[in-house]
Amino acid sequence: MAFNVQEFRAALTGDGARPNLFSVTLGFPVNVLNGTASAQKTTFMAKAAQLPGSSVNSITVPYWGRELKFVGNRTFTDWTLTIINDEDFTIRNSFENWMNKLNSHAGNVRDATAVNAKGYSVDATVTQYGKAGDAIKTYNFVGLFPVDLAAIDLNWGSNDEIEEYAVTFAFQYWEASTTS
16 A cells, blocks of 8 residues: 555544643642632643553463463553642642641641541543644543652753642542543
8 A cells, every 4th residue: 555645634633633732620629728729720730631541451360371361450540740830839739738638747647637538539630622622532530639749840050941840640540521
């Protein structure tokens, strides 16, 4: 088969999806300091995210010198956001407060307001948009909570840059707008 540019272009719906056309909606638990303000700002300050993946593990059973594979359980890898930091540190402070409620720095205990999943986990959404501004795919993360708050690098030579940091979340599962 000869290479045909026109056939390729015809097969690429909408000239391809663009990775920069997305938004993130992330709530904070009600017990987190400035959670409402941070949730509103996160929509604008979430610089990078991922559409999630998942894996279905296989179970290997040896039988007469052969390995037979059977379908196992689905697993979900952690999800990471990159956040742009501004000088009020509202979002960063809320993440620090949220994680401190999960497990305090000095006491190594969970806050009384976060003793069950309703007190420490939320749902989040990432939406992919088409070039016309319409939502073309949405993922909802269920039971999400932060597991890693990355350091912010400081450097005297970093002129003309804005601070950013990553937050990694564990979650129970995701649902997509196309998942039945």
